[in-house]
Amino acid sequence: MSLGRAQKVLRIEAEALTRLADHLGTDFEAVVRCVAETKGRVILTGIGKSGIICRKIAATFASTGTPAFFVHPAEAIHGDLGMIVAGDTVIGVSNSGETAELVNLLEFIKRLGSVLIAITGKPESTLAKHADFSLTYQVTEEGCPLGLAPMASTTATLALGDALAAAVMDLKGFTSREFARYHPGGKLGAKLLLVRDLLAHHEQARPLVSADTLLSEALFEMSDKRFGMTAVALEDGKLGLISDGDIRRLFQRHGNEAMGKRAGDVCSPNPKTIGEDRLAVEALELMERYKITSLIVVNAAGRYTGVVHLHDLWRTQMV
Template identity: 50%
Template sequence: MNATETISNRNALDLARQVLSIEAKAVEALIGRLDDKFTSALELILHCQGRVVVSGMGKSGHIARKIASTMASTGTPAFFVHPGEASHGDLGMITADDVLIALSNSGESPELLTILPIIKRRGAKLITMTGNPASTMAREADVHLDVSVAQEACPLGLAPTASTTAALALGDALAIALLDVRGFGAEDFARSHPGGALGRRLLVHVGDLMHSGDALPKVSETALLTEALLEMSRKGLGMTAIVGDADRLLGLFTDGDLRRALDHTFDIRAARVAEVMTRNPRTIGPEKLAAEAVQMMDHHKINGLLIVDTDGRLVGALNMHDLLRAGVV
């Protein structure tokens, strides 16, 4: 664009809306087209003893990579193979136990047609996604999925736009249907994403974050209030646990308990912490997910939790700052 040219907002917006409308209609058309072939494709993949291999050339190749990635992260082991590279050795990645999903809008991509006979001879199952049900790839498939579109969103009718959007949407539909049938849950998803925020929320346990040993604030039930305050100050969690024999939890003393204690007229220096502690405080087990600790603290509007074992013995403590640092909140 030279200095004298400007963009017409009206024309640009009109064209953008037209593109989105065409692509939306292309995806919507798939809904009415779904039939037994879709469930047959699911069956092939579910009974696959190997891996799902997804392949495509050009823009279809980019969509194939995304489908493989989505399947792999939602419980269906899958990977992408470039059809051009497959002809030069990468076919060795595909075994008789695998299912190949091949994408081509025309259904006549030479690179894919070259490898299909070898795939069939090897015994692998073939699912094709094309925009031409009469194509060679559609005829050779064990299951063909029709992703044809009425028109591309490109004004020239050349750039793959609506066709790639439709293929991607149908690939997502396959992946999510497989996820549901397999009973793949949020924790399973997090195991595939340990480096992300979801992984931190779902896989970190209370025991991974809690303060324990010498860092755990605790005093005996006979301790003076001043001793409890000193313990709180040393450990820096804004609370201390009160324990009996064998570290069995009896109560909790917090900054809030201190403020309430100051409202009463008694000798703070001589008072025992057991007189002003909160009995039966909220607790959680070390095996629980940190996300559950967040939910409990939010629900009860508290900033800290004590961690006890199945016998009610104190084993740890944590506060909201620990959860924030771990990226759980």
């Protein structure tokens, strides 16, 4: 019995979403442009279950480059109206479109000159009629055994909010690199970090020696900068690299005579590098592929800007 009820609810909600997808049109496109062109913030407001959905939609907007937050309509009419200012776009959410606390806000929103977008299940409701734009969904059955608790309607509202946020992202050309700026913490933030974000070292901390530097002096540079390597400045602005492993192999072949060799003669002339605007996870992939622990970082002009070490990636909890 319970399994049958659960399956019925899921089918009812799935059908509601299918109808919603089939009926999106020019009104939706106009709302997308309106949100994308908002000079202020996008304000989500609704009460009860609709209010909970509003919070999620606002959070999705905020995390994808559109400043947004939730305002409780009852709190708004009791002192929080100052949270809404000229230039904001207000999205009012109400299945009935007649929620008293929300309807009471209409006069203030209109007087302020803010754009009002309605999301409702009733296209002839007060909220829809007074909105500048109206997005409606059709729910013939909620799925609740008593026919009382909102289920399909809140699912449709949430999905409509996600669709709106995704379409705004497309219109703005929002990228994964921009997304990373809004998610600096946790596993997701770590995977979206840029290499430049790992360059916490001061510019003077970049290990670098000239091609004429004796290997004995290069060792001091490597020890001082603590990367287990140093870059070598070669002709025509090119870079070489000497690693701990290179030095061990030189000692195996030449013994103490290795200390008198010049950095330019013993360095690897074509070291692996990575652009500072690349994702940190790409740096990790390069290190794993070539079994190395450090990468020289360069800017768009090819200038040496720092070093990213495997330990830097470990600290992000990426691995």
